[in-house]
Amino acid sequence: MWLAGMAVNSTSQLFKSLLVTSELIDGQNRGRLASSSLYDICTRIHRISLGTSFWPGEQLQHSSFSGSAKHEKHRNLSLVCVSNMREFDQTALVSAGKYLQNASTISEAISLVKKHLHQGSTIDSYMYVDVLQRCFKHKDLTSVKQVHDCILKSGMDQNPYVANKLMRVYIRCGKVQDARHVFDKLVKKNVFNWTTMIGGYAEHGRPADAIEVYNQMRQEGGRPNEVTYLSILKACACPVGLKWGKEIHAHISHGGFRSDVPVQTALVNMYAKSGSIKDARLVFDEMAERNVITWNVMIGGLAQHGFGQEAFSLFLQMQEEGFVPDSTTYLSILTATACSSAGALGWVKEVHRHAVKAGFDSDMRVCNALVHVYSKSGSVDDARLVFEGMLDRDVISWSAMIGGLAQNGCGHEAFSLFLKMQREGVIPNVTTYCVMYSRGMQ
Incomplete structure (x- = not known):
């Protein structure tokens, strides 16, 4: 079978492919996967094959199946995967965990790896991934460097799974150039290595570098998968990325992703953030299938470009078509x-009426936005009602209400609220002081 563009010929390779895919997409490590049921593992395989997992940290991180036929296909494939994995030897899955289970800290785990290495024992990829996952969790650059040194000494630097995890830890620590060094040293790169490097540049706002790697991938015969396109489109979602984004759009259209909802949604997002709201709307209107995220991205894009009335019309339309706003x-x-x-x-x-009806009147972020928008619309009384009705408030809530009062000529009340927030143990932040001073309330 094929897993997100990778050939899988055995159950062992199947798990390894699943491992690196999970490392790329959501950072789950071997330990968490090994503890999952086989059905859950196969469900993840199917989700990846259908393209419903995404790059971490983005809004495009959830999708949904629709229609009983897709649910049935999902269930059947999972059962087939389970039947094929019954003979799978799980010893390799827990070997690293057993060896490192007594290491309560990263330094202890690294010491065990070094001891293992010094004794001439073989260190498998699972052990390195286990230690690197700890470094990833704590963003421990010093420890990453030590583990990297062990990887080089043991000759595991050419293992695509270990290299991919090492790249991701460097990227998380902000050392994109170190990740690129690991990437460049790989003699044989798989789709996950390419995608991780592209995603790293996208995450750190380096679109030109992301495009360079993407073009290199295509020149060397690499075939981008869904996650690759999501990553490169994220890189192009900026004012300087429109030209590149149009080129990627052409590749997507010719690559069989025209009906892929996450990729098409990412295109809408890219066009909106790169300044072409017209192209964003064209892609949106041509989509045969959409999800809530698609609607959110289009509404957000219209809001970003000042098309309030059109955004509001789309908000009503999505509900008419049966989508529930979040x-x-x-x-x-x-x-x-x-x-x-x-x-x-x-x-x-x-909008407030819809939010109350849907139960979002207790959502702090929504209430904060309502306070801000009511104040900006000149209805400080409505803003005050929302604020006073909130069960929980954070510094943003207080700052929005103080700013709203100051903006609408209620300076004395704003200052009284400023003192009250401190009596209630809420510490003012930069925004709070800015709204105070901007209204001449020194």
Whole structure:
């Protein structure tokens, strides 16, 4: 079978492919996978094969199946995977865990690896991935360097799974150039290595470097998968990325991803953030299938470009088509409303009504946005009602209300609220002081 573009010929290779895929997509390590049921493992395989897992830290991190036929296909493939894995020897899965289980700290784990290495014993990829996962969790660059040294001494630097994890830890620690060094030393690179490097540059705002690696991948015969496209589109989602993004769009259209909802959603996001809201809307309108994330991205893009009325119309349309807005939807539409002037208060009240009906009136982020937008629309009384009705408040809540009062000429009340927030143990932040001083309330 094929797993996200990688040939899998045995159950052992199947697990290794699953391992590196999970490391690439959501950072789950071998220990967590080994403790999962076989059905859950096969479910993840199927989700990856259908393209419903994404690069970490993005909004595009969840998707959903729709239709009983897809659910049935999902179930059947999982059962087939289970039947094929019954003879799988799980000794390799727990060997590293057993060896390192007594290491309570990263330094102890590294000491055990060094001892193992000094004795001339073989250190498998699982052990290195286990230690690197600890470094990843704590962003421990000093320890990563030590582990990297052990990897070089044991000759495991050419193992694509170990190299991929090492690259990801360097990227998490902000050392993208060190990750590139590991990447460049790999003689044989797989799709995950290419995608990790592209994603690392995207994560650190280096679109030109991401494009360079992407082009190199294609020149060397690499075949981008869904996660590759999500990563490179993230890199292009900036003001200077539009030209590159259009080229990637052409590759996607010719590569069989025109009906892939996550990739098409990423295209909408890329066009919106690179300044071409018209192209974003064209991609959105041409999509035969959408999910809530797609709607959120389009509404957010319209809000970003000041098309409040169009965003509000889309907010109503998504509900007419049977989609249920989530907290991100409400934050996006409230942002769009805040960017508008004509009829803004009426829109805010309508969105507020929808939010209450959907149960988001207790969501702190939504309430904070309502306080801000009501204040900006000139209805400080409505802002005050939302603020006073909140069961929990953070410094953003207090700052929004203080700023709203100051903005609407209620300076004395704003200062009183400023003192009250401190009596209640909430420490003002930079934003709080900015809204105070910006209104001449020194």
